[in-house]
Every structure is written in structure tokens, then in C-alpha cells.
Amino acid sequence: MENINLTPEESFNxxxxxxxxxxxxYRETAKVFLLWGWVLAIASFSNFIxxxxxxxxxxLGLMGLLSxxxxxxxxLIGFIIMFFMERKSNKDKKVFSYLESYFKNLWTVTAASFxxxxxxxxxxxxxxxxxxxxxxxxxxTTSGLLIKYRPVIVGGMAFFIxxxxxxxxxxxxxxxxxxxxxxxxxxxxxxxLKSAKA
Numbered sequence: 001m002e003n004i005n006l007t008p009e010e011s012f013n014x015x016x017x018x019x020x021x022x023x024x025x026y027r028e029t030a031k032v033f034l035l036w037g038w039v040l041a042i043a044s045f046s047n048f049i050x051x052x053x054x055x056x057x058x059x060l061g062l063m064g065l066l067s068x069x070x071x072x073x074x075x076l077i078g079f080i081i082m083f084f085m086e087r088k089s090n091k092d093k094k095v096f097s098y099l100e101s102y103f104k105n106l107w108t109v110t111a112a113s114f115x116x117x118x119x120x121x122x123x124x125x126x127x128x129x130x131x132x133x134x135x136x137x138x139x140x141t142t143s144g145l146l147i148k149y150r151p152v153i154v155g156g157m158a159f160f161i162x163x164x165x166x167x168x169x170x171x172x173x174x175x176x177x178x179x180x181x182x183x184x185x186x187x188x189x190x191x192x193l194k195s196a197k198a
Contacts, residue, residue, distance in 0.1 A: 026147075026149075026193045026194075026196045027193070027194060028089060028100075029103070029143075029147075029193055030190050030191070030193035030194035030196075031085060031194075032082070032085075032107075032190075033152075033186050033187075033189055033190030033193060034186070034187065034190040034191070034194065035078065035081055035082060035085065036078060036082075036186055037182055037183070037185075037186030037187035037190050038187070039074050039075075039077060039078035039081075040074070040078070040178075040182045040186065041179055041182045041183060041186075041187065042074060043070060043071055043073075043074035043075070044175045044176075044178040044179040044182060045175065045176075045179050046070055046074075047067055047070050047071065047175040047178075048172065048173070048175035048176055048179065050066050050067060050070055051063060051067065051171065051172040051175060052172055054066065055172050063171070099146070099147070102146070103143060103146075106139055106142060106143065107139060110135060110136070110138075110139040113135050114132060114135060117131045117132060117135060118132075127166070127171065127174060129163075129166045129174050129175075129177065129178050130163045130164070130166040130167045131163075132178075133159045133160075133162050133163035133166060133177075133178065133181050133185075134159070134160065134163040136156075136159045136181075136185060137156050137157070137158075137159030137160040137163060137185070138156075139156075140152060140155055140156030140159055140185055140186070140189075141153055141156025141157060141159075141160075142156070143156070144156050144189070149189075149192075149193065149196070151188065151189040151192040151193070152189045152192075152193065154189070155184060155185040155186065155188060155189035156185065158181060158184035158185050159181055159184075159185045162177055162178070162180060162181035162184070162185075163181075165177055166178070166181075
């Protein structure tokens with residue numbers, strides 16, 4: 001190995017780059033939590049309204065289809081916004097941390113789990129929310145433990161509690177359980193991350 005003579009400034013830049021590789025930008029993470037928090041909160045509340053209207057009109061046959069379309073629409077909106085957020089963020093970013101790469105992989109696998117779980121729930125004719133909240137709880141708690149940030153850990157644990165609660169609620173009110181879970185699991189930790197100093 002050959003000796004490389006570095007100026008103090010070059011040494012300092014190398015050290016700063018190495019430190020940046022292990023840091024996570026809390027504000028960027030907050031944007032993702034807040035985006036999905038608001039998208040999913042609006043989706044779950046609008047789903048409650050759709051189910052309430054269908055129950056009152058006794059149009060039970062349309063419930064599954066309209067509910068699925070409602071969720072699909074909001075998820076599509078969320079993914080489109082997320083795509084442009086990521087594109088802008090990656091364009092401005094000079095250093096990518098290992099932690100950010102891990103989070104991207106964690107949430108990509110989580111998204112795939114949501115999709116697969118949805119198909120399983122449809123096939124088995126069970127309500128998806130308890131399973132979805134459980135998956136969200138696993139990923140959110142893991143994220144919080146990784147960055148050692150208590151509000152995200154508590155938000156993830158809230159998903160576990162709401163997952164259990166969703167098993168005891170009738171079909172039309174299950175969307176309100178999801179709504180409350182999203183507020184506790186994504187929005188409150190998201191606003192906390194936004195104000196945190198990394």
C-alpha cells in the first residue's frame with residue numbers, strides 16, 4: 001500500500017464524507033413519513049365515508065370493489081408524488097448514506113409485502129387492515145430502532161396495538177382504526193422527525 005500525502009483540508013473532507021455515510025437526514029425521512037401519513041390518512045377516512053354510504057344504501061356488493069379502487073387511487077397518487085420527491089432529492093444530493101440505502105430497501109420490501117398481503121387477504125376473504133397494520137408496525141418499529149428515535153419506535157408499536165384492535169371492529173369502522181393508526185404511526189412521528197436535529 002502506498003502512502004498518500006493529504007492536506008489537512010483533504011483529510012477533513014474524507015472524514016466528513018465517512019461520517020455522512022452513516023448519518024440519516026431526519027428532515028428527508030420526515031418528508032416520507034408525512035407524505036405517506038397524509039395520503040393513507042385521507043385514503044382511510046374516504047374509505048370510511050364510502051363504506052358508510054354503501055351500508056346505508058345496502059349496496060354491500062359494491063363495498064369490496066369501491067374500497068379497493070379508493071385505496072388503489074390514493075396509493076397511486078402517493079407513489080407518483082414519492083417518485084418526484086426521490087428524483088429531486090437524489091438530484092440535489094452529493095453523498096448517499098448507508099442508512100438511507102438500508103431504509104430504501106426496507107420500505108421497498110415492505111411495499112411488496114403490502115401488495116402480496118392484499119392478494120392473500122382477498123383470496124382468503126379476510127379484511128386486510130389487521131395484516132397491513134402489522135406489516136407497517138414491523139417496518140416502522142425497525143426504522144425507529146435503527147435510527148434510535150423513540151417517537152418512531154412508539155409509532156411502530158402503535159401500529160401493533162391498532163392491528164389487534166382492528167380484529168374486533170366491524171367492517172365500516174375498521175377504516176377509522178386505520179385512520180387513527182396512521183396518525184399515531186406516521187404523522188406524529190413524521191412531525192417529530194421534521195423538528196428533530198440530526
